[in-house]
Amino acid sequence: MYFSPTQIQAAGVSLSGNINNRDRNHSSQQLRLDKSRINNNNMSLRVAILIHLLLLVDKADSKKGVKCGGILSAPSGNISSPNFPGLYPYNIDCSWLIVVAEDSSVLLTFHHFELEYHANCAYDYIKIYNGISEDEGNLLGTFCGDISPPQFTSSWNVMSIIFHSDRHVAYRGFSVGYRKDVCGGVLTGLSGVISSPGYPLEYSNNADCSWAIHVSNTSVVTLVFLDFQLENNEGCNFDFVALFDGPTVTHHHLGKYCGADRPPIIVTTSNHLLVLFKSDFNIGGRGFKAYYYSDECQQVLSDVNGNFSSPHFPNIYPNNINCHWSITLAAGYRIKLFFPVMDLEDRNSLSDKCDYDSVAVYDGESQTDPLLGRWCGRDPTPFLVSKGNKLLVVLNTDRNEAHRGFTASYLGVVPVNISCTRSEFTILIPQHSLPQLDRENIYLGDPSCTAQLTATSYKILAQFVNCGTAGQKIRNITVLVNKLYIDFSDGKQQNLQEYRVQCDALRKIASVSIISAEERLLEEQAKQTEKKVLKLQGVQKLCLMT
Numbered sequence: 001m002y003f004s005p006t007q008i009q010a011a012g013v014s015l016s017g018n019i020n021n022r023d024r025n026h027s028s029q030q031l032r033l034d035k036s037r038i039n040n041n042n043m044s045l046r047v048a049i050l051i052h053l054l055l056l057v058d059k060a061d062s063k064k065g066v067k068c069g070g071i072l073s074a075p076s077g078n079i080s081s082p083n084f085p086g087l088y089p090y091n092i093d094c095s096w097l098i099v100v101a102e103d104s105s106v107l108l109t110f111h112h113f114e115l116e117y118h119a120n121c122a123y124d125y126i127k128i129y130n131g132i133s134e135d136e137g138n139l140l141g142t143f144c145g146d147i148s149p150p151q152f153t154s155s156w157n158v159m160s161i162i163f164h165s166d167r168h169v170a171y172r173g174f175s176v177g178y179r180k181d182v183c184g185g186v187l188t189g190l191s192g193v194i195s196s197p198g199y200p201l202e203y204s205n206n207a208d209c210s211w212a213i214h215v216s217n218t219s220v221v222t223l224v225f226l227d228f229q230l231e232n233n234e235g236c237n238f239d240f241v242a243l244f245d246g247p248t249v250t251h252h253h254l255g256k257y258c259g260a261d262r263p264p265i266i267v268t269t270s271n272h273l274l275v276l277f278k279s280d281f282n283i284g285g286r287g288f289k290a291y292y293y294s295d296e297c298q299q300v301l302s303d304v305n306g307n308f309s310s311p312h313f314p315n316i317y318p319n320n321i322n323c324h325w326s327i328t329l330a331a332g333y334r335i336k337l338f339f340p341v342m343d344l345e346d347r348n349s350l351s352d353k354c355d356y357d358s359v360a361v362y363d364g365e366s367q368t369d370p371l372l373g374r375w376c377g378r379d380p381t382p383f384l385v386s387k388g389n390k391l392l393v394v395l396n397t398d399r400n401e402a403h404r405g406f407t408a409s410y411l412g413v414v415p416v417n418i419s420c421t422r423s424e425f426t427i428l429i430p431q432h433s434l435p436q437l438d439r440e441n442i443y444l445g446d447p448s449c450t451a452q453l454t455a456t457s458y459k460i461l462a463q464f465v466n467c468g469t470a471g472q473k474i475r476n477i478t479v480l481v482n483k484l485y486i487d488f489s490d491g492k493q494q495n496l497q498e499y500r501v502q503c504d505a506l507r508k509i510a511s512v513s514i515i516s517a518e519e520r521l522l523e524e525q526a527k528q529t530e531k532k533v534l535k536l537q538g539v540q541k542l543c544l545m546t
């Protein structure tokens with residue numbers, strides 16, 4: 001891959017803009033790198049380093065007298081605020097980029113931390129990034145005051161720290177050590193993968209790794225082993241994986257595993273999980289690979305209708321996540337799904353595919369089921385309907401550039417079979433579609449026209465003269481129209497689905513379509529989203545013109 005001087009200059013120009021505007025706008029979108037030129041992570045890393053150098057040069061020009069920040073590539077090292085342990089200077093911005101060998105991670109440990117305090121860290125702060133700092137989707141946290149940030153491990157081989165001080169009040173600052181992690185670490189992402197050192201090659205003897213997984217306060221951690229093969233012995237005293245339901249080994253011991261049987265799926269009771277891996281002085285194995293996720297990132301939905309959204313919506317989603325929402329309704333239902341908001345990173349302009357961030361929908365329960373579609377950018381999305389009673393939605397994001405994400409609404413719909421003659425409707429609904437309902441909950445027009453129960457179906461046979469069926473002129477053809485009601489209400493909540501049924505009696509053609517409250521809501525949301533998009537496009541046009 002080759003960068004022409006103009007391309008490098010272009011990157012430099014847009015970056016100077018970024019520095020000057022930094023306080024006003026932290027959007028990652030300012031960094032407009034044409035990704036078609038950067039088609040792998042290696043390349044984007046090189047670009048990141050280049051950008052970082054340009055930033056440093058720019059800063060050196062603008063802040064004469066105080067030098068700070070830099071690129072660190074040794075396997076371990078220390079970073080401290082300028083003048084540490086003396087007071088840090090006023091009005092300073094420093095940026096450090098740590099890059100260690102590929103396939104390893106960076107572990108940060110703070111030794112001293114003392115910054116001016118503000119409730120939102122608006123005065124002096126440090127920001128820690130899981131990757132390059134120009135991308136807010138990588139932000140692990142912002143810190144100030146005297147409460148030291150916890151240990152952090154990056155999910156890849158790059159980490160950044162930014163330090164900012166304002167015009168008044170200075171303290172002693174901070175000192176932080178980093179080291180390249182061979183194994184283990186402190187993981188705070190919504191989801192992630194852990195594996196034994198060197199996996200899938202044989203793990204080393206005398207390994208001693210520990211992963212502390214912390215997710216947000218309201219979540220729990222689920223751990224799933226994808227592969228597992230360790231030296232086997234009874235009691236697992238030689239090589240083993242041990243799991244604890246909390247941050248330390250003093251917490252409840254969830255299990256100790258060795259051999260070739262995959263451990264069961266583990267769910268913690270709190271937001272911490274500790275994973276230990278130890279090997280003794282001889283005999284190894286392939287090791288293990290496992291992935292973890294917090295329930296912000298993995299949901300099972302079983303209500304007849306519901307909503308969900310990408311993590312942190314309407315704020316930007318994190319980089320580098322893989323989240324699953326699986327909708328499973330009672331047998332017989334179909335699922336109608338719609339995305340009122342879709343705002344992900346744009347498609348790859350070279351391949352014209354959603355290679356970076358995407359939402360994919362599968363017609364079933366796993367990613368081996370047929371793909372209904374994959375979206376990114378601001379793609380308009382159609383209403384989707386499943387073939388069966390299950391749908392899987394998967395969000396994948398890459399290592400840079402994050403947007404607001406998506407919201408999704410779904411609704412379970414019942415397959416209604418309708419036919420008509422010149423004088424009556426026949427409506428059939430498979431009984432197994434509505435196992436929880438009585439026949440009285442299914443009626444045409446008014447609650448006196450309830451369904452009958454046959455061997456396999458709910459059946460409504462209704463003369464046009466009954467049940468409030470009425471004639472309506474549509475394009476000069478008279479059709480008979482009524483409403484079919486399916487009442488899912490329980491003691492707590494009213495939930496009445498309405499279906500419009502109609503019959504062209506002359507030609508004996510009948511049709512049915514759902515018009516329930518949820519459907520109306522979905523359509524309303526669709527219209528509003530469209531309006532918003534049009535409005536936004538209008539604004540963009542206006543901006544271009546002025």
Ligand SMILES: [Ca+2]
Binds near residue numbers: 123124165167168169
């Ligand atoms: Ca200050």
Ligand SMILES: [Ca+2]
Binds near residue numbers: 239
């Ligand atoms: Ca061993």
Ligand SMILES: [Ca+2]
Binds near residue numbers: 397399400
């Ligand atoms: Ca991205």
